Amino acid sequence: MQAEIVVLPGDGIGPEVTRAALRVLRAVGERYGHRFTTHEHLIGGAAIDATGEPLPAATLDACRKADAVLLGAVGGPQWSDPQAKVRPEQGLLAIRKALGLYANLRPVKPHPAALGASPIKPHLLNGVDLLVVRELTGGIYFGDKTRGDGIASDLCTYTVAEIERVVRRACQLARQRRGHVTSVDKANVLETSRLWRETATRIARDEFPDVTLEHQLVDSMAMHLLAKPREYDVIVTENMFGDILTDEASMLAGSLGLLPSASLGEGQIGIYEPIHGSAPDIAGRGIANPYATILSVAMLLRHSLGLEDEAKCVELAVSRALDDGQFTGDLAAGRPAIGTDAAATAVIRQLQ
Ligand code: NAI
Numbered sequence: 001m002q003a004e005i006v007v008l009p010g011d012g013i014g015p016e017v018t019r020a021a022l023r024v025l026r027a028v029g030e031r032y033g034h035r036f037t038t039h040e041h042l043i044g045g046a047a048i049d050a051t052g053e054p055l056p057a058a059t060l061d062a063c064r065k066a067d068a069v070l071l072g073a074v075g076g077p078q079w080s081d082p083q084a085k086v087r088p089e090q091g092l093l094a095i096r097k098a099l100g101l102y103a104n105l106r107p108v109k110p111h112p113a114a115l116g117a118s119p120i121k122p123h124l125l126n127g128v129d130l131l132v133v134r135e136l137t138g139g140i141y142f143g144d145k146t147r148g149d150g151i152a153s154d155l156c157t158y159t160v161a162e163i164e165r166v167v168r169r170a171c172q173l174a175r176q177r178r179g180h181v182t183s184v185d186k187a188n189v190l191e192t193s194r195l196w197r198e199t200a201t202r203i204a205r206d207e208f209p210d211v212t213l214e215h216q217l218v219d220s221m222a223m224h225l226l227a228k229p230r231e232y233d234v235i236v237t238e239n240m241f242g243d244i245l246t247d248e249a250s251m252l253a254g255s256l257g258l259l260p261s262a263s264l265g266e267g268q269i270g271i272y273e274p275i276h277g278s279a280p281d282i283a284g285r286g287i288a289n290p291y292a293t294i295l296s297v298a299m300l301l302r303h304s305l306g307l308e309d310e311a312k313c314v315e316l317a318v319s320r321a322l323d324d325g326q327f328t329g330d331l332a333a334g335r336p337a338i339g340t341d342a343a344a345t346a347v348i349r350q351l352q
């Protein structure tokens, strides 16, 4: 097949991990006889420096025409001045919104070889296989913001339609898994959460009688996620809760550098990116873990290009590289560590 992929390296370690992941994509293309054409565009701080805007129109145009988008990460201290009018993260929010990518899929499946890097006891981690579906284009991140003298506010809004579509997506995904959905909210306090809970209950009851739905408050969910992670299958939640819970969930896998994501809407186009940020503390040193971005390439192959065999092949190659002890510093836990490029090379070797 032939596919056009837009690459948005972004800032910090973004360019390093996307470069590594693209090497893997090219290797998949060679192995399976596909032609993947890639075009690089600006987003985030790099785009602000070059054009003054975090999401230039040329980038958005290119993404709209592409089959899929691979993104690194955005942001960094040089663009974090609280007085700044534009911030790199605005580019990320804007592109997700503009492409209508309301469902952010974040699978968490700890790899046995990486358990040593997790602070959680290994016996709690065996068999963990969960998928967080985070609502991505609504909620407090997109609400009106105000700043007065000594006071600030962020508005959290959800419509029934926004809740319905993401809960539906979560239930559909649960059908292909173990048929269980946990909806996470703060319905004891927040009105948006009460609407969330009512809507989730109705969608599951009316449209997915074969799926079991349970509700969990976000604060206790934060605890259960560490205490009994094996019990969860699909977790669906609003934007900010999903953001926070998945950084927490990355500790089940051992490192933020292992968790990929897919942001999907109704169409075929999706954005694929690691869940981590631009990691300014390690940027430019060639030591960032590229596995999350490589696993995001697997999700791209699966969800936007329909190449399930190729996706599985990439996932297996990463898994074998880990079995083989190919750890970047974040996973090493005292064992010898390799750099970003060497990790990509290890995956490519396993592909062949
Ligand atoms: P971060 O995710 O960039 O880093 C958190 C910690 O994890 C750091 O110690 C970092 O070195 C480590 N880490 C992250 N990814 C890694 C990898 N692939 N390999 C090895 N270690 C890794 O979060 P932080 O430090 O809070 O934010 C840094 C910047 O990134 C900020 O400007 C933030 O706004 C931005 N950010 C961007 C995101 C995105 O582009 N999707 C998501 C989260 C944060």
Ligand code: MG
Residues within 6 Å of the ligand: 243, 244, 247, 275
């Ligand atoms: Mg985050």
